[in-house]
Amino acid sequence: MKKINIAIDGPAAAGKSTIAKLVAQKFNMIYVDTGAMYRAITLYYIEQETEDFDRLVKEIDLKIVLDNGQRVILNGEDVSERIRQNDVTQKVSYVASKEPVRTFLVNEQQKLANEKNVVMDGRDVGTTVLPDAELKIYMIASVEERALRRLKDNELRGIESDLESLKLDIERRDQYDMNREISPLVKAEDAISIDTTGLTIEEVTNKISELAKSKMN
Ligand SMILES: Nc1ncnc2c1ncn2[C@@H]1O[C@H](COP(=O)(O)OP(=O)(O)O)[C@@H](O)[C@H]1O
Numbered sequence: 452m453k454k455i456n457i458a459i460d461g462p463a464a465a466g467k468s469t470i471a472k473l474v475a476q477k478f479n480m481i482y483v484d485t486g487a488m489y490r491a492i493t494l495y496y497i498e499q500e501t502e503d504f505d506r507l508v509k510e511i512d513l514k515i516v517l518d519n520g521q522r523v524i525l526n527g528e529d530v531s532e533r534i535r536q537n538d539v540t541q542k543v544s545y546v547a548s549k550e551p552v553r554t555f556l557v558n559e560q561q562k563l564a565n566e567k568n569v570v571m572d573g574r575d576v577g578t579t580v581l582p583d584a585e586l587k588i589y590m591i592a593s594v595e596e597r598a599l600r601r602l603k604d605n606e607l608r609g610i611e612s613d614l615e616s617l618k619l620d621i622e623r624r625d626q627y628d629m630n631r632e633i634s635p636l637v638k639a640e641d642a643i644s645i646d647t648t649g650l651t652i653e654e655v656t657n658k659i660s661e662l663a664k665s666k667m668n
């Protein structure tokens with residue numbers, strides 16, 4: 452079987468990470484959550500209280516541990532759970548729109564995918580990080596369904612939220628991500644769109660697995 456890279460992009464809470472993780476497990480590939488990397492820099496931004504993004508990316512000590520899921524280590528501390536909190540979610544799209552932040556992380560992500568065999572999810576993976584990925588998916592779902600899914604996620608994680616605010620937050624973040632100047636969220640021309648509204652996790656995983664198999668042969 453041929454080694455390939457798979458890029459999964461799309462708006463907030465469309466199911467990208469859930470499906471990317473399962474597809475990676477199925478084919479013994481490495482799963483990379485690029486959103487978590489933007490979230491980690493955002494946490495550092497909140498802690499440092501500075502708008503000097505050049506300084507932030509120079510100083511940051513960010514380690515991505517890629518075994519069995521992904522752990523994010525910021526300055527020696529595992530922040531994998533912390534970066535899901537509301538304060539980070541509120542600011543992440545702003546921080547992710549800054550040029551030094553994007554240049555730094557795209558470079559890190561390209562290094563992670565250098566040997567192929569990764570399933571990487573985010574907003575600009577198919578367009579910017581891995582434009583040569585063998586399979587590109589653009590995953591969408593209705594805002595209502597995405598907000599409901601995130602509500603359940605938050606309940607499980609013990610994060611307080613309500614449906615209406617989640618819907619507003621998802622819409623606001625999508626608008627910001629789609630309209631920023633540098634590598635905005637957009638479907639790559641050669642990406643395959645999958646609308647997961649009303650589909651089960653298994654159905655989406657199977658669909659993408661079939662596509663992946665056809666690229667590996
Ligand atoms: N068909 C589906 N595809 C993907 N995720 C689904 C589906 N149905 C329900 N979910 C749930 O929706 C949530 C999606 O969140 P996540 O994978 O973090 O999305 P994203 O990475 O796009 O932000 C998960 O809790 C997952 O269990």
Ligand SMILES: Nc1ccn([C@@H]2O[C@H](COP(=O)(O)OP(=O)(O)O)[C@@H](O)[C@H]2O)c(=O)n1
Nearest residue numbers: 463464485486487489543544547573574575
């Ligand atoms: N490749 C990426 C991944 C995330 N991001 C930014 O990081 C934010 C958080 O990404 P995420 O994947 O954790 O978002 P969720 O949909 O999981 O909440 C997004 O809203 C984008 O602003 C990005 O700009 N480029």
